[in-house]
Every structure is written in C-alpha cells, then in structure tokens.
Amino acid sequence: MPTFGRSFLSHWWLDPAITYLNHGTVGATPRAVLEAQHAWQRRIEAQPAAFLFRQLMRLTPDDAAAPRPLLRQAADSVGAFIGAPGDDLVFVDNASTGVNAVLRSIALRPGDEIVVLDQAYGAVIKAAEFVARGVGAKVVVAATPFPVQGDPTEAYADAVERALTPRTRLAILDHISSHTALTLPVAAMTARCRARGVPVLIDGAHAPGAIDLDVAAFGADWYVGNLHKWAFAPRACGFLWVASTQRAATHPPTISWGLDVGLTQEFDWTGTRDPSPMLCAPDGIAFMRDVLGLDAMRAWNHDLVWRMAHELSARWGQPFTTLESMVGCMASVALPERIDQLGEAAAPALKDWLFHERRIEAQVLAIDGHVCVRLAAQVYNDESDYERLADAVDEWPA
Ligand SMILES: Cc1ncc(COP(=O)(O)O)c(C=O)c1O
Secondary structure (H helix, E strand, O other): OOOOOHHHHHHEOOOOOOEEOOHHHHOOOEHHHHHHHHHHHHHHHHOHHHHHHHHHOOOOOOOOOOOOOHHHHHHHHHHHHHOOOHHHEEEEOOHHHHHHHHHHHOOOOOOOEEEEEOOOOHHHHHHHHHHHHHHOOEEEEEOOOOOOOOOHHHHHHHHHHHHOOOOEEEEEEEOEOOOOOOEOOHHHHHHHHHHOOOOEEEEEOOOEOOEOOOHHHHOOOEEEEEOOOOOOOOOOOEEEEEOHHHOOOOOOOOOOOOOOOOHHHHHHOOOOOOOHHHHOHHHHHHHHHHHHOHHHHHHHHHHHHHHHHHHHHHHOOOOOOOOHHHOOOEEEEEOOHHHHOOOOOHHHHHHHHHHHHHOEEOEEEEEOOEEEEEEEOOOOOOHHHHHHHHHHHHHOOO
16 A cells, blocks of 8 residues: 655645645645636637537437537546446535435425435535425434444434324435544435335435445435535536435526426536636546556545544543444544533534644634544555644643
8 A cells, every 4th residue: 555644735725834634624625626627618619619518418319410518528528437327426615515406306295304314514414404494394303323332223213203203205325424534334224215215315425436336236316416526526426316216306406498397407507607617527536547547446434534533532532442344544533532521612622723823724623512623544645744733732721
C-alpha cells in the first residue's frame, strides 16, 4: 500500500497551515480535477450556445444515430463506477436536490406518511416535513439502534419495519449516516420496506468513492449520492439513480423544457447552469483510480480513521464500540467527560475555537445529547493531524 499522508496535500489547494479533518462535509477537489474543469469551462466559453444546446444534452427523444450528448457520456462513466447504465442516473447539483426531486415526485395525500431514520441528515428531514405539511401528510421518525449491540442488519431492518404503516408512501434510508458516520445495512432495510410495498429512497450522500457501490443491487426505487464529497468531482455534483419502475414519475424540482420527454431530458436541462462539475465527474473517478489507486485510497482512509477513533477514544476516556464493518472513512467519537458535561452548546463553541485558535477544521456535533467529533480520513491526512486535534481538545479552556 502506498504511503499517503500530509505530503499528498500537494495534490490539493488546501492550505497546509490548516489541519483539515472534515473532508466529509463539502469534499475537497484535487488540483488535477480543477484543471480539467477549467479546460471544460474554456471549451464552453469558446461557443457557449453551441456547447450547451448542441453538445451537452439533447431535449428530443434519444436518436441512436446522433452522437451521445456529453452529459450522457459523463453519466456513463459515473454509472460504470456505481454499477448502473448511464441512462439510469441523472446529475443533480447535490444530494439535497436529489432528495427534493423524489419528495416532489411522489403523490402524497392527507394522512400519508414518510418514514425517515432518526439518524437522517437534518436538512433531509426538513425537506420531507415541507412536502408533507403542504398536503396534510406527516413525517414518521424511525428509532434506530445506536450504539449498536450485536448484528446490526436485523436490528436496523426491524427498526424500519416498526415505523411502517399502511399509510407509508416513502421511506428514506441513510446509507452512511451523517452525524454518527455509520454505514447502515440498506439492503436489509430496503427489503423490509419493499415487502410492505413501500418505495425506498436511499440517501447515499457520503457513499460514492468512500465505499464500494452497486446502487442497483439494493432493490431501492431511488439512490441519491454526492460526487463532490468522496469521489472528488468539483462542487456541486451529485447523481440520482432511478429504478425503471419510477422513471416516468420522477421529475426534477425545477421543471424546464424536458418535461414529458423522458427522465434524462428532464434532468439534463433544468435551466441555464454551469455543467462543468458534472462533466468532470469522470475526472474525479480517474483521479481515485489512476493517481491514488481505489483500493489503496480506501484502505488508507479506513485504517487511519479506525485506528485514530480508538486512539482518541482511549485518550479521552470514552468507549468506542462501533463495529468495524460499519466504518468507512469517518467515525464519530465522544469527547472527554469534561466537555460532554457542558452540554450540546459546547459542540459549536469547540468547533469554532478549534478553527479560530488552532486552525483545525473538524466536525464537532451533538449526538443524543453527547458532544462528539466526527473524524474524517482522506489520503492527505495522517496520524499527526489527529494528534494535533487531541492536543487542542486537551487545551480548550472552556
Ligand atoms: C446523509 C446526508 N444527506 C444529505 C446531505 C446533503 O448533501 P448536500 O449538502 O451536498 O446536498 C448530507 C450532507 O452532508 C448528508 O450527510
């Protein structure tokens, strides 16, 4: 395995004076991918109208004889990476947009229910609540086991099933939970929903790049993922995979010229925008494969965060009981009792202090009332970054 670490910062524009332990939050784009993006932008600006309307996408139904539009070619590359034909996925700006597309596409009636996990991303819950309240439907929060004792597969599937009722119209299931940073058994949870006839949207905002992915294998109706987090696409770039049974019913939140032509036409043009992040999605994938090595990158990130989660927990006198199978490139660790007893307000205070006083970017958050830090590991991190964090936490004067 190659030795990654701080020397790899040279592949990014990240300020080396900052200890960057929060790759998961908005990603960080490698220089090589940004250069590819600038090349696309120069090509677009040479003839913007021709590029956007003649090369990028096609608003008419597919004509097999015509050259494949550039956005579809990019979708083909992403599809090959996530286990799906390119035309089964569409680009969206981010996971939030993909979630909103699905929420706006389901037919809800008063009294209907949308199930979300209690570990769901807050903004996703808000989007579900907004759509539900507009029609007199409601959001039901499934209580999931955390910390997990024993085999998580059955425990999580049971937890989701308990939240389903005959009024459930959609279940949104997290693949990698945001705060707790757990890789959840989405296939088992999805199977329980599908057995009850409940459509499933998997929120995989953190999954592409971080873990191996075969989106079609989960049996869900939709899978949304970000490519700008762990797959190194420029911001903003995500995708929405749509099962064939849902293609006709799925629409983007912004309706434009492609309405009623087909899924890909609807999403490939949602009004004038900069398509360069999406066109560079293949460059992010190539960076992982050809520059870092996909397996080597994942092995480094997982091994580093797993070891550091144990080391910091031990140093802070806290248990770390998360199963290794549930850890990808991030792990949430409880902070020392001295900080925990200050209550949830300590989380933003410590996060700000680390940033302003120690130049450490780390995600400090409250989980079930406990103050935790979500450690992220990327190839530009090494042990020294986490040691700086641990030293700084010890020095926090609060
Ligand atoms: C689980 C989950 N879902 C959705 C999102 C939203 O992602 P974005 O802000 O790129 O739309 C995030 C962001 O971190 C997330 O962690």
